[in-house]
Amino acid sequence: MSDLSVFSDPRSVAVVGASANPAKWGYWLARGALRGSSTRTVHLVNAKSAVIEGVESVPSLADLPDAPELVVLCAPAATVPGLVQQALSMGTRGFLGITTGIDQAHDEPGLERRIASQVRASGARMIGPNCLGLYDATHDLELAWGTFSPGSLGIISQSGQLGLEMAGLAAHAGLGVSRFVSVGNQVDVTAAELLSDLVHHDATKAVVLYLENFGDGRELVTTMARLRAAGKPVVVLTVGASEASRTAARSHTGSLTSSLDVVAAACRAAGAVLVNSPAEAVDLAHLLHGSPLPKGRRVAVVSDSGGQGAVGADSLARHDLSVPRLSAPTSELLSSFLPAQAAVTNPVDLAGAGERDLAAYSRVVDVLIQSGEVDAVVLSGYFGCYGADTPELLARELEVVESLAEAVTSHQRPVVVHSMSHDSEAVRSMRAQSVPTLHTIDAVARSLGLAASLAEHTGAPIVGPAGPEGVVGASASYLRGRNLLESYGVRYPAACALRSADDLLHAMSQLKAPYVLKAGWIEHKTEVGAVAVGLVEEAAVVAAYQDMSARLGEGEYVLEEMDQRRDVVELIVGARRDASFGPVVLVGLGGVQAELYQDVQIALGPVDESQALHMLHSLRAFPLLDGWRGRARVDVQAAARAVVAISRLVAENALVFEAEINPLRVGPDDAVAVDALVILSDTIAARTPTDPKLTGAIA
Template identity: 45%
Template sequence: MTLTDPAGTDTAPEPTDTDLTALFGPRAVAIVGASDDTRKYGNWIAVQALKGNRPVHLVNRSRPTVLGRPTVPSVSAVGSPVELVVIAVPAAAFEDAVGDALAAGARAIVGISAGLGESGEAGLRTQQRITAKVRDAGARLLGPNCLGVLDHTSGLTLTSNDFPVGDIGIISQSGNVALELATLLVDHEMGISRFASLGNQADIEAADLVDAYVSHDGTRAIALYCEDFRDGRRLARAAERAAAAGKPVVLLTVGATDASVRNARSHTGAMVSSGIVVDAACRAAGMEQVSSPAQMAHLLQALTRSRVPRGSRVAVLADGGGQASIASDCAAAAGLDVVEFPAAVQAAVAAELPPTAASSNPVDVAGGGEQDISCFPRVLDRLTSADEIDATLLSGYFGGYGTYGPELAAREIEAAGAMAALAAGRSAVVVVQTMNWQSPAAAALRAGGVPVYRGIEEASWALGRLARRQATPAAGVPELPPAVAPMTATGYHASRRLLADAGVPFVPALEVATRDELLSAAADLRFPLVLKALGDEHKSDRGGVVLGIPDEQALLVAWDDVQQRLRPPSCSIEEMADLTSAVELLVGVRRDPRFGPIVLVGLGGVFAEILRDVRCALGPVTAAGARALLLSLRGAALLTGARGRPPVDLDAVAEVVARLSTVAGAHPEIAEIECNPVAAAPHGAIALDARIVLRAD
């Protein structure tokens, strides 16, 4: 068996067959549960399937005809090869239907049936047993509990609803989200190349489908709605391959609220990864994460019709002062820089406009459109040829001038074509917002490869996301190091030893359990010393850490006090690090059940949980990656030298992060590993604490 349960525990190896030709381009199809009842999926999918040009066999054990066509009682009774079988029967009959399909030689099965893995332990066991049979037969299973599959390039429609034709590949764990996205894409004059409904991902996972879309010529970008990532790191690698192939993945997921997590678990049995983990995976793989289907549609238009600009310097071109100002503010809010033009650029723009126009940035044509609509492509020509400008944002009324008369309408469409040709010819980044976003001129811009939006917020946001792809390129999905012998002891000093052996620096320390051991250990260390009560995660809050002990007498007083109050099983006695000009940091790794080790860095010490200034990355990280992570903290100025403070040794801190993350990656039995604090000083970094928690499973 090769299964993954909803808790993320692999029970056998993954299938090696990733060829999904039988799923997206079968020569013949059978629909088990085909029905005349218009309330059933078996009816809806059969109606859609019969619109295609391939043989469709309707399977119904009790009716001789369905939809006016003869049926067969089983797939085995078809009498000719059937590569793809869609099963839409009650859960109780699903296993027998799968067995019949496999006996007939099916290479792919789409499970519409619900009430299996998402319904509880009994349903999960049944689903696992069925999946094992499918894999043993060398076939693949989509679903169950899914909406179906579609491929417009092969003429395959096995879904309950129509989808518009286009070049966006959709992978969705929710049928309704996919349908909503499709309607939003229509607003942008876009459509769907392929659609696959994930369902329970008993066999085929999101990663399999992303890889299948990467090799699909009809797909230019991939829209993914996913609640349960299964093997999240494998999905991230697939998304990385998609980005490298020029097919970016736009991800929509849930988990921002407790309610969304509860709902995901209730209808798919999904385990939802935390937002900070998903964000780390997206940054590593080059996935673009959005928060709604509308954002997904907006970004997909920008990604497929435009390109990544060289930088964030944007020119705003408008045909009204108010919209010019609003567009400038929206662009700035999206992280774009509305730069002031150099004198030469201003003069070049002014030469194309009436004297009343504004030729700095933003540019306001001030009625120039009515006088001469060709001023738009002429000004755009000047802007796209300027080295000081990375992108142009057009905002306002363009597309509405055609309502003033047929002659102006024709010239406006001509101007739109010229603007699109300019953008394409120079590989320039041009994004348009117009209140006349469904006009013929807007359609001409879209046809020429220019994204057009109804609202300036959406246009600015989409352009900002394009610029961000240049400013923060994908970090890459790291490979995990080979696993080493697992650790079993996780006490404080055992944790220190494991990390110290990997090169993480610590102050000298000894573990003691008696007063005599304390005095003996103190003789080998230099005062001032630190006494730590062990066995208490929050020992600092409970007075279990005594700092700056100056001599032996003070050490004995501290020992007696800690023993009386806390009665720890043992204590650690350590030399006290020089924290002059040091910044306390939190460095750790958590093993996410879907994405594996996640590296965390943040401002640490006793205020770590209060400040919550933390950044994450897929682990392990290199020293260079760790340095970038540290510099992305909100409080990074404390590390680089703020208000006269000396900068810390970032290279030393980054090396600590990298070494710790490598240890965690090589020990899959570790659930959590943390050093808090790590003292980052101007002349080095040293860990002052260590904690390791093993996985419960």
């Protein structure tokens, strides 16, 4: 990555298209640029030489006394190519492209990217075009529509307007913004580069990223992991939860995996966290800012209202957090200084103790944090309002805030406050001292649940690049697909290929009954009657073959030994190549009901055995594998090895676009696959494979 300092601390800026009209983009850009005029030289370019905010503009770049280091392009689309050429000849190092529709204005598809290539060839860089702008609090650089409050949150957003919304929410939450960049069309500078530039940006303490197109997703994962390692948690917002991406899927793996699922897996690999809305993003960033992560999901709720405590406990439970009953010694210690009517088992109801002495809040929190029985404390209700409603109590309330902050620092357990006040002095003090304070208990519970998930997923190393994108091509035959999977260690029953009825007797002599007959070229066999099971006698095998061949036609049929083991759990194991994130692996409850249950876990591939085991243990149906209601435990290690194998197959072989086993029959002694779907990539299917394992996979 080249130096991007021109977009954070340029020596000089020229706003081309500056305007004196407050309703136009050029006005906001000019006004923002002028705010940093004590830090850098600011030039305003306006074709009519208008006076803007008391500053005279010049009619063209040629009229400037020297070359601007950064040029902001807010001029008509038709003029942009010439402006870029002119600025490059002057020695400009950076371009911020606000203007949209450049390709359309010139009726030249790809013109924007050709301009970007020209910029890079000259040693310069470009953000945008079609972006809302950028802001850097440290260097007083404001080149965007909107208003920003300086702070500690970095925002990188593909949608300028949505990024601006998050900046406003950050200001309201007392976080403010350290750096904001609207990436626009990303014809040159990418979101990954801008994220990487935040790793060593001292002012940024947490990052929110909004993207719709992830480009080289694996590069982004690596960058987000670097930010996490630098103590800067990353919160990701995206779109793609709709069913549209699943409807055309040829495999169960495709139909069970949306683009949002893949992004969530990428976030887990990076040690980042995925949220659903701008408000969730900023709430979570606020909680993560300076506050320790919870080491588990046990939470104590403290309130001066029984109702608020009970509602708080219910809200936490909805976000997979537990509110455990406190031990007798801890309850007795609380009882020693709280009123007799106080509830001391969790939730803790102060029963008016807070009104009598505000120090009761900090004393209770201190006991709970030191007990070792909870991983976080939620303070819910009126605290934060005392000083605002009764000024005489403000000093005492601020002392309690100090005590809460000291407890967090000393014991490294988060204290999260739900305050009925939006913005009192006490609330601002808590936010400044790493005691996150939100206005609703729902926001507290949701954010604390996400923080607990973040603590559980510290990140997993990913191996190799995403690889070629490829296009979905033809599927390999069943027999060739299973041969390929067998070469990676997946176990299958013995089988023989059938080309005609004459092959039946020979196949039966080589195999043990009962048998399964399959039409090997059909992807989803059950739906069209392309599989017959439980065949024992010769007559039954012949009849099944005659019926199937009459209905389905000629082709490669397969006779296979039938897996008859008892106490078997059927899983689906699949992997596919995602356009942005490369190999993605899935495991879940399988069989014909796989899409009904939708109990799956997804990770970026390839995975190792420990990662595969974690995926299996994370399934809601894991108790079925672990001896549910007295049944025998199945061989989870063998299932994990199958997950590893299929993830390696797709990760290591660019010829394979997708592979799936459904079902993988996991019993107490082993895991046996009884289906195989291998889909090749049209992009490179015509090439001669160099791996001998692949020669049998070409249909």
